[in-house]
Amino acid sequence: MNRKLTATRGPRLNIEDNKVRFFTETIDAGRISPLAFFEAGDSSYSHERFYWQNADKTLTLVGLGHATVLASDRVEKRFEDISNAWQTLCAALIKEEKDLDPVLFGGFSFDPNHVKESEWAAFPSAHFVVPSIQLIIKNGKTSISINLVTESEYAVEEFDRLRDERDRLIHIAQVEEFNVLSKPEVVSVVEIEKERYLKAVGDVTEKINNGEAEKVVIARSVKLQFADEVPAVTALHHISNEQQESYHFGLQKEGQLFFGATPERLIEISNGRAYSACVAGSIRRGKSAAEDRELGDELLEDRKNREEHQYVVNMISQVFEAYCTDVSIPKVPKLMKIRDIQHLFTPVEGEVEQGTDIFSLVQALHPTPALGGVPTNVSMDIIRSEENMDRGYYAAPIGWTDTAGNGEFAVAIRSALLDGECAYLYAGGGIVADSVPEEEYDETWVKFRPVMRALGGKLHG
Numbered sequence: 001m002n003r004k005l006t007a008t009r010g011p012r013l014n015i016e017d018n019k020v021r022f023f024t025e026t027i028d029a030g031r032i033s034p035l036a037f038f039e040a041g042d043s044s045y046s047h048e049r050f051y052w053q054n055a056d057k058t059l060t061l062v063g064l065g066h067a068t069v070l071a072s073d074r075v076e077k078r079f080e081d082i083s084n085a086w087q088t089l090c091a092a093l094i095k096e097e098k099d100l101d102p103v104l105f106g107g108f109s110f111d112p113n114h115v116k117e118s119e120w121a122a123f124p125s126a127h128f129v130v131p132s133i134q135l136i137i138k139n140g141k142t143s144i145s146i147n148l149v150t151e152s153e154y155a156v157e158e159f160d161r162l163r164d165e166r167d168r169l170i171h172i173a174q175v176e177e178f179n180v181l182s183k184p185e186v187v188s189v190v191e192i193e194k195e196r197y198l199k200a201v202g203d204v205t206e207k208i209n210n211g212e213a214e215k216v217v218i219a220r221s222v223k224l225q226f227a228d229e230v231p232a233v234t235a236l237h238h239i240s241n242e243q244q245e246s247y248h249f250g251l252q253k254e255g256q257l258f259f260g261a262t263p264e265r266l267i268e269i270s271n272g273r274a275y276s277a278c279v280a281g282s283i284r285r286g287k288s289a290a291e292d293r294e295l296g297d298e299l300l301e302d303r304k305n306r307e308e309h310q311y312v313v314n315m316i317s318q319v320f321e322a323y324c325t326d327v328s329i330p331k332v333p334k335l336m337k338i339r340d341i342q343h344l345f346t347p348v349e350g351e352v353e354q355g356t357d358i359f360s361l362v363q364a365l366h367p368t369p370a371l372g373g374v375p376t377n378v379s380m381d382i383i384r385s386e387e388n389m390d391r392g393y394y395a396a397p398i399g400w401t402d403t404a405g406n407g408e409f410a411v412a413i414r415s416a417l418l419d420g421e422c423a424y425l426y427a428g429g430g431i432v433a434d435s436v437p438e439e440e441y442d443e444t445w446v447k448f449r450p451v452m453r454a455l456g457g458k459l460h461g
Contacts, residue, residue, distance in 0.1 A: 040172035051250035063131030079363035107398035120392030183456035216373035219428025260415025281305030281344035311369035324350030
C-alpha cells in the first residue's frame with residue numbers, strides 16, 4: 001500500500017489549518033483475535049501499532065498505522081498541547097451517526113524535567129496517535145474503523161485505498177495462521193546500579209526523618225538480554241495471558257515497544273462520569289488460600305501501608321472535589337488481588353464538571369503519591385537528585401480518549417521497554433520514615449515478576 005495515502009504525517013501536522021478534514025468509517029466485523037489483527041499489521045506497520053485492553057475485558061483496542069500524530073516536547077504545557085490539538089482535530093471530524101468515534105491513544109513521560117541520555121530517547125514528553133485502522137471489541141462486539149486526516153483534494157481516492165487496506169488486514173487476521181510464540185530465551189539479567197538504588201533508599205529515608213518529605217517513591221531497573229529479537233506480539237501475548245486481572249497496553253515507536261500489565265487505573269470518563277482508583281500499599285500473595293488471607297489481613301492492618309494508601313486517597317479526593325460533583329469515596333480500603341501481589345484499593349467516582357476533559361484530570365492526578373510522593377514538588381526534586389534513572393513512560397499515564405470525550409488512562413507500572421534483543425524492566429516502592437533498603441529491594445522483585453515471567457526470565461527470591 002502507498003503509505004502516503006494513509007496520511008502518516010508526523011508530529012507537526014498543522015491541524016489549525018481549516019483545510020484539514022478528519023474522516024472515519026466503521027464496519028462490523030466477525031470474530032477476530034485482537035492479537036492476530038495486531039500481528040497482521042507487522043509487515044506494514046511494525047513501528048506504528050498500539051494495543052489496549054481494560055481490566056474487566058469489556059474493551060479492547062488495536063491501532064495500525066498513523067492517520068496523524070500529536071506530540072509535545074514541552075514541560076509545563078504538554079497536557080494542554082495534546083488537549084488543544086485533539087479538540088481542534090475533533091472539530092474537523094466528518095462522520096455518520098452509525099460510525100464509532102475515532103480514538104486517540106498514547107502516553108506522557110513521568111517527568112519531562114528529568115531527561116538524561118537513556119533508552120527513552122525516541123519518546124517525547126507526550127506522544128499520541130490516531131490510527132489509520134482501529135479495531136474495537138466492546139462488550140463482545142467487534143468493529144473496525146478507518147480514519148483519514150488529510151488536506152488533499154483526493155480524499156475520496158485515499159479513503160478507498162484505506163478500505164482496501166482494511167479488508168486485506170481483516171483477511172490476514174481471520175484466515176492466516178497465528179502462531180503463538182514461546183517465551184524468549186533470556187541470556188542474562190543485569191541489575192542496573194543496584195548499590196546506587198540501596199544508597200538512594202537509605203538517603204531518602206534519612207531526608208524523610210529530617211522532615212524534608214513524608215514519602216518518596218524510588219524506582220530502579222533491570223535489563224534482560226535475549227538470544228534473539230523478541231517480536232512485539234510475543235510480549236503482548238504472554239503478559240496478557242498471565243496477568244488476567246490487569247490493564248494490558250502496548251505502544252510502539254521507532255522499533256521499540258513499551259508494554260505492561262498494570263493494576264492501576266488513573267482516570268476513566270464514561271458518559272460524563274469519572275472513575276479513579278487509589279492503589280497503594282502492597283504485600284505478596286500466599287502459597288495457600290489460608291496464607292493469602294493472613295497476608296491480606298496483615299496488609300489491611302499494617303500502619304505503614306495504610307498510611308501510604310491514605311496519602312493517595314487524600315490527593316485523588318482533592319482532585320475529584322475540584323473537577324467533579326457528586327463525589328463518592330469509601331472510608332475503608334479493600335484488597336485488590338492479582339497474580340503476584342495484593343494491594344490496598346479504594347475506588348473514587350464523581351460527575352465531571354462541564355468544560356473538563358480527560359487531559360485536565362490526567363494532569364491534575366499525575367503523579368499520584370503512589371508513584372511520586374508527598375509533598376509532590378519536594379518528592380519530585382528528591383527523585384531527580386537520588387534516583388539517577390530516566391523513568392521515561394514508566395509510572396506515567398498511558399491510555400486513550402475518543403471524539404465523544406470518553407476515555408481511560410492507566411498508570412504504566414508493571415511495565416517494560418522492549419528494544420529488539422533486550423528489554424528494560426522497571427519497579428519501585430514508596431519510601432517512608434521506617435523504610436529498610438533491603439526490604440524495599442526485595443519488594444521490587446515482587447513487582448518485577450509479572451513482566452519478568454512474561455519475557456522468560458527466572459524469578460528472583
